[in-house]
Amino acid sequence: xxxxxxxxxxxxxxxxxxxxxxxxxxxxxxxxxxxxxxxxxxxxxxxxxxxxxxxxxxxxxxxxxxxxxxxxxxxxxxxxxxxxxxxxxxxxxxxxxxxxxxxxxxxxxxxxxxxxxxxxxxxxxxxxxxxxxxxxxxxxxxxxxxxxxxxxxxxxxxxxxxxxxxxxxxxxxxxxxxxxxxxxxxxxxxxxxxxxxxxxxxxxxxxxxxxxxxxxxxxxxxxxxxxxxxxxxxxxxxxxxxxxxxxxxxxxxxxxxxxxxxxxxxxxxxxxxxxxxxxxxxxxxxxxxxxxxxxxxxxxxxxxxxxxxxxxxxxxxxxxxxxxxxxxxxxxxxxxxxxxxxxxxxxxxxxxxxxxxxxxxxxxxxxxxxxxxxxxxx
Amino acid sequence: xxxxxxxxxxxxxxxxxxxxxxxxxxxxxxxxxxxxxxxxxxxxxxxxxxxxxxxxxxxxxxxxxxxxxxxxxxxxxxxxxxxxxxxxxxxxxxxxxxxxxxxxxxxxxxxxxxxxxxxxxxxxxxxxxxxxxxxxxxxxxxxxxxxxxxxxxxxxxxxxxxxxxxxxxxxxxxxxxxxxxxxxxxxxxxxxxxxxxxxxxxxxxxxxxxxxxxxxxxxxxxxxxxxxxxxxxxxxxxxxxxxxxxxxxxxxxxxxxxxxxxxxxxxxxxxxxxxxxxxxxxxxxxxxxxxxxxxxxxxxxxxxxxxxxxxxxxxxxxxxxxxxxxxxxxxxxxxxxxxxxxxxxxxxxxxxxxxxxxxxxxxxxxxxxxxxxxxxxx
Numbered sequence: 001x002x003x004x005x006x007x008x009x010x011x012x013x014x015x016x017x018x019x020x021x022x023x024x025x026x027x028x029x030x031x032x033x034x035x036x037x038x039x040x041x042x043x044x045x046x047x048x049x050x051x052x053x054x055x056x057x058x059x060x061x062x063x064x065x066x067x068x069x070x071x072x073x074x075x076x077x078x079x080x081x082x083x084x085x086x087x088x089x090x091x092x093x094x095x096x097x098x099x100x101x102x103x104x105x106x107x108x109x110x111x112x113x114x115x116x117x118x119x120x121x122x123x124x125x126x127x128x129x130x131x132x133x134x135x136x137x138x139x140x141x142x143x144x145x146x147x148x149x150x151x152x153x154x155x156x157x158x159x160x161x162x163x164x165x166x167x168x169x170x171x172x173x174x175x176x177x178x179x180x181x182x183x184x185x186x187x188x189x190x191x192x193x194x195x196x197x198x199x200x201x202x203x204x205x206x207x208x209x210x211x212x213x214x215x216x217x218x219x220x221x222x223x224x225x226x227x228x229x230x231x232x233x234x235x236x237x238x239x240x241x242x243x244x245x246x247x248x249x250x251x252x253x254x255x256x257x258x259x260x261x262x263x264x265x266x267x268x269x270x271x272x273x274x275x276x277x278x279x280x281x282x283x284x285x286x287x288x289x290x291x292x293x294x295x296x297x298x299x300x301x302x303x304x305x306x307x308x309x310x311x312x313x314x315x316x317x318x319x320x321x322x323x324x325x326x327x328x329x330x331x332x333x334x335x336x337x338x339x340x341x342x343x344x345x346x347x348x349x350x351x352x353x354x355x356x357x358x359x360x361x362x363x364x365x366x367x368x369x370x371x372x373x374x375x376x377x378x
Numbered sequence: 379x380x381x382x383x384x385x386x387x388x389x390x391x392x393x394x395x396x397x398x399x400x401x402x403x404x405x406x407x408x409x410x411x412x413x414x415x416x417x418x419x420x421x422x423x424x425x426x427x428x429x430x431x432x433x434x435x436x437x438x439x440x441x442x443x444x445x446x447x448x449x450x451x452x453x454x455x456x457x458x459x460x461x462x463x464x465x466x467x468x469x470x471x472x473x474x475x476x477x478x479x480x481x482x483x484x485x486x487x488x489x490x491x492x493x494x495x496x497x498x499x500x501x502x503x504x505x506x507x508x509x510x511x512x513x514x515x516x517x518x519x520x521x522x523x524x525x526x527x528x529x530x531x532x533x534x535x536x537x538x539x540x541x542x543x544x545x546x547x548x549x550x551x552x553x554x555x556x557x558x559x560x561x562x563x564x565x566x567x568x569x570x571x572x573x574x575x576x577x578x579x580x581x582x583x584x585x586x587x588x589x590x591x592x593x594x595x596x597x598x599x600x601x602x603x604x605x606x607x608x609x610x611x612x613x614x615x616x617x618x619x620x621x622x623x624x625x626x627x628x629x630x631x632x633x634x635x636x637x638x639x640x641x642x643x644x645x646x647x648x649x650x651x652x653x654x655x656x657x658x659x660x661x662x663x664x665x666x667x668x669x670x671x672x673x674x675x676x677x678x679x680x681x682x683x684x685x686x687x688x689x690x691x692x693x694x695x696x697x698x699x700x701x702x703x704x705x706x707x708x709x710x711x712x713x714x715x716x717x718x719x720x721x722x723x724x725x726x727x728x729x730x731x732x733x734x735x736x737x738x739x740x741x742x743x744x745x746x747x748x749x750x751x752x753x754x755x756x
Contacts, residue, residue, distance in 0.1 A: 040700065044707040069675065069700045077678055077696050085692055297447065300455055314463055318455050322418065322447045329422040329707060 004184030005141065005213055007245045007266075011355050015237065015264040018354040021057065021245060023089040023141040024184060025081060028056035030245060030266040031350055033257065033343045034091060036274065039064045040074070040084040043274045044333045045340070047086045053309060053337060054344030057089040057141075059269040062134050063098030067117050067124070071137040079139030091269075092140035094131040094173075094190075097149045097218070097250065108148060110165070128169040132176040132187075140185070144216060145173035147190040152224045159194035163203050166192040166218075174210055181213075188214040188247060195228050197235045204239035215240045216247040217265075221256070230259050237264035254283055254346055254370070258363050261350050273343050277336035280324035284312070284342060285366075286374040291335065296321040309341035382562030383519065383591055385623045385644075389733050393615065393642040396732040399435065399623060401467040401519040402562060403459060406434035408623060408644040409728055411635065411721045412469060414652065417442045418452075418462040421652045422711045423718070425464045431687060431715060432722030435467040435519075437647040440512050441476030445495050445502070449515040457517030469647070470518035472509040472551075472568075475527045475596070475628065486526060488543070506547040510554040510565075518563070522594060523551035525568040530602045537572035541581050544570045552588055559591075566592040566625060573606055575613045582617035593618045594625040595643075599634070608637050615642035632661055632724055632748070636741050639728050651721050655714035658702035662690070662720060663744075664752040669713065674699040687719035 003024045011018040021028040035042045035050055037058045042050045050058065060080055065071060074083050081087055096113070099106055103115035112127030128146040135143035147166040150159060170189045177187040189207035193199030200217075207215060217236055220229045233248060240246055247267035248260045257268055273283060280292040284303050289296075299317040307313045311334050323331030346366070353362030381402045389396040399406040413420045413428055415436045420428045428436065438458055443449060452461050459465055474491070477484055481493035490505030506524040513521035525544040528536060548567045555565040567585035571577030578595075585593060595614055598607045611626060618624055625645035626638045635646055651661060658670040662681050667674075677695040685691045689712050701709030724744070731740030 039704045039706055040697070041706050041708040044711070046708065046711065068704060069696070073676060073696070076676065077694060083694070083697055083700075085697075298451060298454065316455060316461070318447070318451070319418070319461055319463075322461075326417045326446060328417055328419050329710060330419040330424065332707060333422070333424065333711070 005186035007214065007243070009243060011357075013354040013357050013359040014262065016261050016350070016354045016359045017264060017266055018351050019245070019266060021089065021142075021267075023186070025087060025089045025141055026056065028089055029351055031257075031261045031347055031354075032057055032267050033347045034059045034267065034269040035340050036061070036269055036271045037084060037086070037090075038271070039068070040080060042336075042340070043278065044329070044336045047084065049337060050086070050340070051088065053340040054348060055340065057091060058086060060084075060090050060092045060138060060140065061098060062092050062095035062131060062138070063102065065138060066095060066126075066134050067119050071134040075137035075139070079137075081139055089141040090139070091142040091247075091267075092135045092138055092144065093249070094135070094144040094146040095126055096131070096147045099126060100149050100151070108165075110168070112146065112169075113148075128172040129176040132173055132180075136180050142186045142188060142214065143177065143180070144188050145170045145190055147192055147218055149192070149219045149222070150194055151222050152195055152219075154194055156196060159196055160199055163192040163194070163199050166190060167203060167206050170207055170210060170212075174212070186213040188212055188216050190216045190218040190249070191236055191240075192219050194219060195224055195232060197232065200232055200236045201239045204236050208239070208241055212244070214245040214247060214267075216249050218249045220248065221250045221252055226256065226259070229256075230263060233260060233263045233265060254343070255367075257343070257346060258350065258366065261354075262359065262363065273339035274336040277339045278332040280331065280335065281339075282320070282335055282342075283339045284374065285369045286372055287370040289317070289374050291317065291320045291324045291331075293321075303338055307338075307341065308345055309338065311338040312341060383564035385592065385621070387621060389735075391732040391735050391737040392640065394639050394728070394732045394737045395642060395644055396729050397623070397644060399467065399520075399645075401564070403465060403467045403519055404434065406467055407726075407729055409635075409639045409725055409732075410435055410645050411725045412437045412645065412647040413718050414439070414647055414649045415462060415464070415468075416649070417446070418458060420714075420718070421656065422707070422714045423652075425462065427715060428464070428718065429466065431718040432726060433718065435469060436464060438462075438468050438470045438516060438518065439476060440470050440473035440509060440516070441480065443470075443516060444473060444504075444512050445497050449512040453515035453517070457515075459517055467519040468517070469520040469645075470513045470516055470522065471627070472513070472522040472524040473504055474509070474525045477504060478527050478529070486543075488546070490524065491526075506550040507554040510551055510558075514558050520564045520566060520592065521555065521558070522566050523548045523568055525570055525596055527570070527597045527600070528572060529600050530573055530597075532572055534574060537574055538577055541570040541572070541577050544568065545581060545584050548585055548588060548590075552590070564591040566590055566594050568594045568596040568627070569614055569618075570597050572597060573602055573610060575610065578610055578614045579617045582614050586617070586619055590622070592623040592625060592645075594627050596627045598626065599628045599630055604634065604637070607634075608641060611638060611641045611643060632721070633745075635721070635724060636728065636744065639732075640737065640741065651717035652714040655717045656710040658709065658713065659717075660698070660713055660720075661717045662752060663747045664750055665748040667695070667752050669695065669698045669702045669709075671699075681716055685716075685719065686723055687716065689716040690719060
């Protein structure tokens with residue numbers, strides 16, 4: 001391993017932070033948005049095109065990869081970086097979230113979780129130790145502990161029980177990760193506690209005591225209002241050590257990203273830019289644009305003629321409308337690409353603003369652009 | 379218009395020909411394979427990636443584009459080159475073939491064809507004059523006459539009637555094209571005559587008398603055995619003028635391309651490389667490979683480590699198998715790209731061989747590669 005994992009914090013502006021993740025597969029500037037490579041592919045994009053959007057780190061899904069093609073198969077083929085031809089940093093989740101959202105018939109107990117595969121119905125067991133083993137087989141630069149992720153709303157007792165279980169699983173994950181930690185890889189703990197601020201702080205402090213190399217806030221963006229999510233983030237980040245990266249899992253919209261960074265978040269991942277792109281929706285400086293709408297049919301304007309990315313400035317809205325209506329693969333590809341590029345442009349803008357001490361101005365200008373809408377000539 | 383259409387013939391080797399199409403949007407080396415951009419997109423590929431496979435000219439489908447988004451709409455947006463962001467030569471078909479294969483309730487009479495759109499059920503009329511008008515609105519470098527394309531087998535009377543009708547439509551197409559001919563664009567006539575060699579020769583001679591800028595052989599690859607198709611090609615090309623390009627429409631497999639070139643064909647188009655790519659099939663130097671097959675699941679070899687194109691030499695068969703089984707867009711994209719690249723590599727190989735006077739050797743070596751199969755280490 002050429003470089004052990006580390007995190008450098010360069011600037012702060014209010015609670016917003018500008019930094020860098022350093023891994024043996026390269027560095028990633030923070031605040032960072034990680035495109036989701038669910039099944040060893042960021043849906044629709046060649047790896048070079050993912051990188052060309054500005055992405056420096058992607059996320060891989062343990063749940064999907066353990067079921068197909070299998071962690072041992074990927075290891076035998078040289079690991080996930082080689083398998084998907086992405087030589088840059090990879091963070092893998094632990095599988096816990098997808099077990100909750102995709103599989104039926106799951107049973108959770110102290111040992112771990114047993115679930116029925118959504119692919120072939122086979123019963124599969126996932127423990128904290130196995131989740132670490134799988135992520136090691138994949139070769140993740142950053143691994144995540146297994147946690148129990150509840151849907152909100154949930155009862156206070158349920159939330160407390162799941163949070164405590166996740167803490168015990170955090171300890172087991174950390175022990176299981178010892179060998180990889182010595183090799184310089186990173187393991188992040190995950191703060192749970194639902195919408196209970198006291199439990200969130202308790203979880204954050206307990207995890208900090210275990211000394212992870214980064215801390216995620218999990219169990220959010222699972223149905224609660226944005227206001228609730230942001231309040232929990234704002235209360236949790238001060239309970240985490242300043243010198244370690246903070247990752248808000250599964251978030252979010254462009255507005256969520258700005259509000260998250262404002263509250264001290266360094267890393268995000270979300271399927272929105274690619275999923276919505278596949279459904280004809282573009283994220284732009286002028287807010288979201290639904291290309292399926294007939295009003296775009298004769299519009300020669302690109303999505304954003306000043307975009308730094310050719311996918312956003314080359315093709316007319318009329319063409320993107322046509323591809324969307326005709327259900328052409330290229331429509332999904334171009335909009336996914338353009339959306340990922342917009343997310344990266346947004347992150348780069350935030351990083352620059354934090355470094356210059358003008359994050360609040362950047363947020364105001366960005367929100368004014370979204371409010372303007374896309375109807376006027378640009 | 380910077381350059382009027384012309385064709386240059388550089389070399390021959392037996393009946394095989396090495397030449398160049400010259401258009402105002404650039405040149406294309408022949409023998410040429412034209413990827414099919416049915417709905418203003420070569421399915422799954424960005425235009426730059428189409429060009430990176432080696433393609434210098436693509437085909438657009440009049441039938442699809444007239445129905446959606448509409449020829450007038452594309453003209454208002456600056457024409458098909460601009461609409462689909464493909465600045466190089468475009469050939470459009472006349473719509474006749476798709477009317478036959480895709481629409482229901484069609485009526486053919488002397489004036490033209492009326493059919494029900496497969497999209498919205500509207501009745502649409504297409505005459506030789508309207509087909510020329512549409513292709514002019516699209517801005518095609520090469521337009522095709524409207525013809526009647528029969529399915530084989532058909533009765534001798536039917537074949538003769540359709541051939542004669544196509545000849546009368548050829549004359550009307552040529553008259554309708556006069557203005558665009560003066561602007562330097564090209565119109566090709568289409569030889570019909572089913573599997574009747576005498577009718578084919580009669581059609582070819584009559585069209586030659588009308589002096590088109592190129593000649594297509596239509597109504598093949600519609601169900602007849604390859605042997606029948608090749609016999610018709612072999613009998614037809616000698617009845618066409620040597621100084622004009624010859625285009626075998628809708629063909630074909632790699633073997634069809636070699637056998638077509640051997641019989642004097644200069645241009646081809648076919649959906650096979652992209653359609654089969656979307657279904658997990660790779661065309662390679664070692665013959666076709668079905669990536670859905672479980673035997674590829676752990677195969678670390680690329681499709682062809684010596685390929686000139688990265689799509690074929692970068693990704694493991696195990697990864698392509700995984701993407702195919704997981705029904706990931708990237709599987710369709712990578713295999714379509716790799717297949718188009720293989721087709722272009724094959725065409726480039728034929729051009730080089732013709733220029734060097736060793737076409738027969740090239741064919742023998744290529745067929746030996748296909749016969750070898752993909753099981754051995756490469």
